[in-house]
Amino acid sequence: MAASDKLMAVGLSHHTAPVEVRERVSMDETTVRRTLARLRSEGAVDELMVLSTCNRVELYGTVNDEEALRSFFGEFRGPAGERIDPYLYWYREREAVQHLFKVASSLDSLVLGEPQILGQVKEAVRLAEEETSLGKILHPLARRTLSVAKRVRSETDIGKSRVGIGNAGVDLAMQIFGGLQGKKAMLVGVGEMGRQVAQALMTAGLDELLVANRTFERSLEFAEETGATPVPYDRLQDYLARADIVLAATGAQRPIITAEMVRQSLRQRRYHTVFLIDLSVPRNIEPSVDDLEEAYLFNIDDLSQVVEEGRKARMEAAAAAERLVTEETDRFLESLRTVDVNDDLRKVMQTAEAMRKAEIERSTKLTRTLEPKQMKGLDALTKALVKKLLHRQMMAIRTAARNGDLERVQALLEPWEDET
Amino acid sequence: MERLPYILVIAAWAYVTVGHLLPEVLGPRLSERTRAVASFAAVVHVLALVIGALTSPYPVGLPEAISSMSLGLGVAYVWLARRQLRAVGMLLAPLSLVLLGTALVVPHRSVAALEETGYSAWLPIHLGLIFSGLAGFAVSSVVGMMFLYVRRNLKEKRFSAISRLPSLEVLDRFQFRAMLFGFVFLTLGIGAGGAWAAASLADPWAFDPKIGFTLLIWAWYGAALQVRLVSGRRGRWTALFSIVGFAGLVFSMVGLNFLLSGWHSYGG
Numbered sequence: 001m002a003a004s005d006k007l008m009a010v011g012l013s014h015h016t017a018p019v020e021v022r023e024r025v026s027m028d029e030t031t032v033r034r035t036l037a038r039l040r041s042e043g044a045v046d047e048l049m050v051l052s053t054c055n056r057v058e059l060y061g062t063v064n065d066e067e068a069l070r071s072f073f074g075e076f077r078g079p080a081g082e083r084i085d086p087y088l089y090w091y092r093e094r095e096a097v098q099h100l101f102k103v104a105s106s107l108d109s110l111v112l113g114e115p116q117i118l119g120q121v122k123e124a125v126r127l128a129e130e131e132t133s134l135g136k137i138l139h140p141l142a143r144r145t146l147s148v149a150k151r152v153r154s155e156t157d158i159g160k161s162r163v164g165i166g167n168a169g170v171d172l173a174m175q176i177f178g179g180l181q182g183k184k185a186m187l188v189g190v191g192e193m194g195r196q197v198a199q200a201l202m203t204a205g206l207d208e209l210l211v212a213n214r215t216f217e218r219s220l221e222f223a224e225e226t227g228a229t230p231v232p233y234d235r236l237q238d239y240l241a242r243a244d245i246v247l248a249a250t251g252a253q254r255p256i257i258t259a260e261m262v263r264q265s266l267r268q269r270r271y272h273t274v275f276l277i278d279l280s281v282p283r284n285i286e287p288s289v290d291d292l293e294e295a296y297l298f299n300i301d302d303l304s305q306v307v308e309e310g311r312k313a314r315m316e317a318a319a320a321a322e323r324l325v326t327e328e329t330d331r332f333l334e335s336l337r338t339v340d341v342n343d344d345l346r347k348v349m350q351t352a353e354a355m356r357k358a359e360i361e362r363s364t365k366l367t368r369t370l371e372p373k374q375m376k377g378l379d380a381l382t383k384a385l386v387k388k389l390l391h392r393q394m395m396a397i398r399t400a401a402r403n404g405d406l407e408r409v410q411a412l413l414e415p416w417e418d419e420t
Numbered sequence: 421m422e423r424l425p426y427i428l429v430i431a432a433w434a435y436v437t438v439g440h441l442l443p444e445v446l447g448p449r450l451s452e453r454t455r456a457v458a459s460f461a462a463v464v465h466v467l468a469l470v471i472g473a474l475t476s477p478y479p480v481g482l483p484e485a486i487s488s489m490s491l492g493l494g495v496a497y498v499w500l501a502r503r504q505l506r507a508v509g510m511l512l513a514p515l516s517l518v519l520l521g522t523a524l525v526v527p528h529r530s531v532a533a534l535e536e537t538g539y540s541a542w543l544p545i546h547l548g549l550i551f552s553g554l555a556g557f558a559v560s561s562v563v564g565m566m567f568l569y570v571r572r573n574l575k576e577k578r579f580s581a582i583s584r585l586p587s588l589e590v591l592d593r594f595q596f597r598a599m600l601f602g603f604v605f606l607t608l609g610i611g612a613g614g615a616w617a618a619a620s621l622a623d624p625w626a627f628d629p630k631i632g633f634t635l636l637i638w639a640w641y642g643a644a645l646q647v648r649l650v651s652g653r654r655g656r657w658t659a660l661f662s663i664v665g666f667a668g669l670v671f672s673m674v675g676l677n678f679l680l681s682g683w684h685s686y687g688g
Contacts, residue, residue, distance in 0.1 A: 157583075175574065178587035270652030273589065290575065294655060302577045309580050 004336045006046070007137055009096035010069060010088060011058030014110050017087035020079040027052040029127065035059075035072075036131040044068030047135040049128040049142065051103070053120045055110055060100060062137050097141065098329045104145045105152035106159070107321055112314055113158040118149050137336065148328045155324065157317040165193065166200030168306035169277055173201065173245060176275050176296055186210040186243035188236070188256065190222045193279045193300075194249030199226065201245065210239055214250070237261055241268035246276040248284035257285045262295050277303065334404060341401040341409060345394055348416045352386050425468035426487075426524055432461035433494070433517040440510040454509070455501040462494045465520075473544070483523045485547045490519035492555025496598075505594060507585045511562045542616035549609030554669060556602030557641070561666035563595040564659035571656060592655050596648065599662055603641050610638060630672060630684040637668045 012025065027035065032050045039045050045061035052058075063069060076084050091099045102108045104121045125142040128134050134142060153159050170180075177183060185206055187198045190213050198209055209228040213219035219230040231239050240246065240261060248257060257276070266274065276297045278285040283299060290297040360367065360382065367375065393412065400408040436454045469488060493516040497509045570591060573582045613631075644661030648654050 172579075174587060175570075175579070175582065176588050178590040271654065272652070273655065293653075296574055298577070305577065306579055309583075313580075313583065 004097075004137060004333060005093055006062040006064070007060075007093050007096050007141075008063045008066075008069075009058055009060050009091040009099050010073070011051075011056060012084070012087040012089065013056035013058070013108065015108070016089060017084070021084055021087055022054070022057065024078065025057045025073075025076050025084065026054070027057060032124075032127050033131055036128060036133045039068070039072060040133055042068055044072070047138040048133045049124055049138055051121060051124040053117070056103070056108075058103070060096065060138065060141070062135070094329060094333060097332055098325060100141065100145050101148045101325045101328055102322075104149040105321055105325060106149075107152075107318060107325065112318055115153075115159055118146070118153075121145060121149070140336070141332065144328070144332050148325065151328070152321045152324055156320045157313055158321050164196070164200070165279075165303055165307060166196040168303045168310060169197040169247075170200045170204045171306055171310065172277070172298060172303075173204070173275060176273060177244070180205040180207070182207050183244040184208045184210065184242055185245035185247060186212065186231070186239055187222075187228070187247045187249070188212050188233075188284070189214075189248065189250030189252075189280070190218055191249045191251070191279070194247050195222070195226075197247055197249075197277060197279065198228070202226065206245075210243060212236060212239065237264065241265040244272065244274060246274065246285075247279065248277070249279040250284055251280070252284055253282060255284055255286045257289070259286045259288045259292065262289045262292055266292060266294055279303070334402075337401055337404060337406075341397055344409075344413055345397060348390070348394070348397075348413070351416055352390055356382050356386050423524070425464050425471075426520065429461045429465045429468065430517065430520055430524075432457050432464070433513055433520065436461075436497075436509075437513045437517055440513060454513075455498060458494060458498050458501065458509075458513070462491065462498055465491045465494060481547075483526050485551045486519055486526065487523035488548065489551045489555045489558070490516045490523060492552055493519065493558060496555070496559045500594075505563075505586050505590060508559075508563055508566060508591075508594075511566065512559065515558065515562060540616065540620065542612065542619075546609060546612045546616060549605050549612055551609075553602045553605030553607075553609055554673070556598050556600075556605060557662070557666050557669055560595045560598035560602060560662045563591055563598060564662040567591040567595055567659045568656065568663075588655070592658065595658055595662055596654065599641065599644065599658065603638075603645060606634075606638055606641070610634065628684060633668075633672050637665055637672060640665050640668065 012022065014022070017025075027050065032052060035050055036048050039048055039059075039061070042065075044065045045059075045063050048059065048061040050057075050059055059069070061069075070085075073084060073088060078084055078087075099108070104118055106113050106115070106117050109117055125134070125146070128138070128142070173180060173183075180201060183206055185198065185201055185208075187194050187209060188211075190211065198211075202209060209226065210231045211219045211222050211226075211228040212231050212233045213222070214233050216230065216232065219228075219233075222228060223230040236256070240257070241264075246257065250256060262274065262276070266272075271294050273294050273296070276285055276289060276295060278297065278299045281300060285297060285299075287297070287299075289295050360378070367378070370378065397409055397412045400406075400412060436458050439454045465487075469484065469491065473484065493512050497512045497516065500506065500508050500512070566585065567588065570582050570585050570588055573579070574588070610631075640661070644658060644665065647661070648658055
């Protein structure tokens with residue numbers, strides 16, 4: 001009865017399968033197109049969408065023949081030639097919808113809240129659309145999936161805070177500057193931690209990165225790798241005034257950036273805000289720098305605190321997003337159900353209309369004697385009669401469908417089923 | 421003032437205010453809804469003011485002036501809602517609500533100068549400019565308070581309190597723009613008042629405490645802009661100038677008219 005009961009999701013992901021298996025199943029665009037065409041022409045599915053990323057390969061379809069799907073996956077082999085069935089998950093109807101919503105909202109991703117997955121889902125939808133393999137279930141499902149993902153992104157903080165010390169630095173920079181366009185940063189010392197933060201800032205849109213290291217050769221190396229501008233270490237004071245963001249991460253045993261240096265640079269830069277991160281232990285930036293009006297200094301513990309709070313916020317956001325997905329899943333299934341009875345109701349109307357026409361045609365004795373005008377009247381009268389009689393029945397079916405009472409819908413529709 | 425449209429506007433602002441305080445009550449898509457409701461309130465508010473001005477038996481006065489200031493904040497809310505400064509609306513909405521409530525209860529009074537000049541088209545121009553300026557200063561001080569709040573939390577390394585608030589630089593830029601807006605309009609408003617006085621009062625230069633005090637505040641804001649533009653000191657400096665300046669303005673608008681006698685004191 002419900003058209004959605006054929007809906008299934010089959011696939012594997014980083015949760016169930018190691019990369020050695022995933023890479024063997026992974027499909028490029030051509031393979032996706034071929035799969036869409038093949039499984040439909042074989043009759044295994046009516047509608048189909050294939051989502052293939054480096055973390056997952058999933059088929060979403062209205063399935064006629066599960067065995068055909070099993071044998072499709074049976075063609076793949078693991079690295080040791082073993083079958084891949086143990087890595088597969090099979091979701092049906094409600095679970096399938098919910099899974100797709102979660103995937104697109106990045107709730108199933110390796111990095112919770114990462115934004116790429118939505119683009120990959122869009123691509124999967126586009127391919128399926130071009131191969132005309134989306135129909136009356138998958139089409140609305142795909143559309144709803146994209147809107148759910150957008151809702152999750154805009155109404156929860158899932159995409160906001162990210163993991164890692166580098167991103168914590170970016171978060172703080174955003175809290176201070178609102179954006180990194182037109183901002184310059186200076187990295188003092190090219191240790192691993194400084195590198196991480198500097199690179200995260202570059203990715204987030206930093207304008208220019210200066211790098212100063214005690215041994216100039218190492219800053220040159222670093223500059224070559226990252227596109228930073230090397231500056232001489234002994235002219236720190238001069239370059240300090242140009243940097244909106246200062247990252248200190250050297251092995252020096254005492255502060256190399258003093259409050260006096262920052263005070264001077266602030267005057268030079270006309271009191272434009274400066275954001276300093278001290279990643280080193282022992283600390284490289286005098287703590288009293290933070291007492292300066294326009295200087296905001298954070299040490300490694302402060303950054304860890306941002307990381308920790310980001311983690312907590314993501315957990316909360318994830319819980320909120322899960323609730324949203326569940327709610328949207330219910331709504332989607334309900335909307336499918338309503339679509340379902342629309343078709344059934346149309347069929348009922350057609351059956352009734354056919355019966356009416358047949359009845360009139362049978363009454364040739366009567367109709368022969370009628371003028372065209374009277375004939376029209378008879379037609380209108382019988383039509384109105386059929387409509388009136390059917391009206392209550394239709395309303396009852398609609399109400400039952402809205403309440404999700406499938407048994408009642410079925411019972412009400414039973415007398416109208418074809419007698420074949 | 422005609423009450424019915426204002427009750428609508430008040431209801432709309434109450435909805436927006438509650439929405440910000442208790443987001444769960446309004447459910448999803450909060451920001452879109454509050455913005456729609458606030459836009460609706462602003463439109464009704466404009467109509468109410470225009471109709472009120474055309475049909476009122478009195479010349480426009482303090483209630484209308486306060487009401488248009490509330491409207492100014494409302495427009496600022498709608499404008500900010502689309503930008504990174506949505507959180508500022510949390511403060512603007514209740515402020516707009518309180519101002520409008522005040523506008524509805526303050527009695528209509530005529531000031532001393534009006535008895536000499538009679539009604540003139542200068543009156544709405546003078547009031548309109550001054551209160552637009554006031555709206556700008558109000559927005560600036562509200563944004564300034566938020567700036568100080570965010571700044572303090574950053575200095576004290578408390579991050580969760582401010583994770584949803586705008587960034588320091590955005591707040592700073594905006595408190596400055598709102599202040600500049602206020603300053604331009606206050607200047608024009610004072611100028612309009614002066615021109616009007618020169619044209620219609622027998623002794624336009626007689627000392628008036630309100631004018632004196634307002635000129636002081638005008639100079640205060642002038643100094644604030646000066647410090648920012650010339651020495652480059654901004655941020656907390658601008659915020660403090662803004663908050664103190666606005667407190668002075670409120671005193672000038674509410675207190676001085678009643679306390680002292682002069683052109684702007686309320687006549688019988």
